[in-house]
Amino acid sequence: MNEGLESDARQNGSDRVVSYFKDRILKGDLKVGDRVMPERELAQHLDVGRPLLREVMKSLVMLGFLNVRQGSGTYIAKADIRVLSDFFTFCLxxxxxxxxxxxxxxxxxxxxxxxxxxxxxxxxxxxxxxxWLGTLIDTLTDPEAGGRADFMFHQSIVAASHSRALTTLYGAMAELLQRSHVQRRVTTYRNPEIVRVLVDAHREVFLSIVAKDPDQADRRLRDHFAIGDELRRRSLIETYRGAPAKQIN
Amino acid sequence: MNEGLESDARQNGSDRVVSYFKDRILKGDLKVGDRVMPERELAQHLDVGRPLLREVMKSLVMLGFLNVRQGSGTYIAKADIRVLSDFFTFCLxxxxxxxxxxxxxxxxxxxxxxxxxxxxxxxxxxxxxxxWLGTLIDTLTDPEAGGRADFMFHQSIVAASHSRALTTLYGAMAELLQRSHVQRRVTTYRNPEIVRVLVDAHREVFLSIVAKDPDQADRRLRDHFAIGDELRRRSLIETYRGAPAKQIN
DNA sequence: CAAGTAAATTGGTAAGACCAATTCATTGAT
DNA sequence: ATCAATGAATTGGTCTTACCAATTTACTTG
Known part of the structure; x- marks a missing residue:
């Protein structure tokens, strides 16, 4: 009885609609391109009013789960990472x-x-x-192009994994990463010594892949990230000191 | 003129509501914790019906931009990547x-x-x-409880990272894997040697965390996965042979 | 059979009504 | 004067009904 009561308290109309879609999409009963039951019919089927159904469906549209065509119907969408753009802008x-x-x-x-x-x-x-390593080296003085080459270097590595799950997840973060790369270049790339260290780090990463050594590649990549973190830290210190530190070490 | 026409065509009621929130949030006019104008008032202000306003606001709630409290009002939310969990599950x-x-x-x-x-x-x-390590050891002969303890052991490790991005992604994948019953393929083993190897592997993982050694922990965890892969491979061989192989090695 | 028109279907939007939860104002007791 | 209880007001949650806009389907005509 308590179990039943709890279940009822959780499954209000709104949640019933969400569950309807989640269950069918995840189970594969509704696939990309499949047409959804018409609104009026589905509202009746789920025992909710149409406005409520529309609220939830509008949400699912904005999350990229559904496509609607007025006069035609509602269809299951192909996942589109662009929906994350607003979210990341909100974060920023x-x-x-x-x-x-x-x-x-x-x-x-x-x-x-x-x-x-x-x-x-x-x-x-x-x-x-x-x-992309070559392009990265050639565009060190251009924050925009350099940032892009840096990002593409990394994305090419992910693509070379031939893992769709990994590339999908990476793609979801792509926009955020691109902004991050450009920003980082603007703040860190004026010292030739730093530039050399960074170029070397990228090259080591690449050579580890060529050498087909997973542990070494992993380690080199982490080292590369650690260098980036350190440079960011110094950049912050520099900013707060307000002094153009000529001497890093 | 053409410009004005295009602007009108694009700024339907729904878009006006979205723009109202996006503009104010990005400009800083509405900050985390700020209360939004009441629904009826805002609908009038934007010259839309309340149901339409609610549709859009429901979307913004599900995207994590807003929090609503019935009887109280609607507030600007703090960015939280957990709202993307369903999106990642959908993608994958x-x-x-x-x-x-x-x-x-x-x-x-x-x-x-x-x-x-x-x-x-x-x-x-x-x-x-x-x-959970203890529970895992105690439930090795029970596929259901053992599987759950195994999962919870791993999830507790992810939770201990205190990284919302990682826990969110992990949760999204866990839901997917659960539905596919992949994890159920790991059957319980009756060979005491195998049991000992498994228990030891989990214990080593745990001890690495306690020792606060990231590289070792990473390596131990990968070793543990490799053992799991090997056991799964043997399980498949056993299944296809249809022989209760008494002798593994 | 093809083209055009009308009807039906489906999504888009709103007004009005009522319920549920919270907040605020008022009243009564100490 | 202060505090607690109660009622009213406010705000979100949900629904019915109606009408408009876009697309699809059915029917009619040449």
Missing amino acids: SQEQDVLEDVMQARMAIECQAIRLACERANEADLARIGQ | SQEQDVLEDVMQARMAIECQAIRLACERANEADLARIGQ
């Missing part, structure tokens, strides 16, 4: 701690991807990574 | 034909989380992980 308008946390997820994905890349990368993958 | 569910691949993503998250756990776990975290 607030404090930055969420972004630092997303970097943890980024590292997780990249370090696993680079291990897989050591096993799975083909000639085209290696050529692409190498090419 | 569309790659469901390669579940082994999702296991790679799960491994990525766990290995990064265990590194963070070595730095961030508090006493309560360690006690929880240790407790």
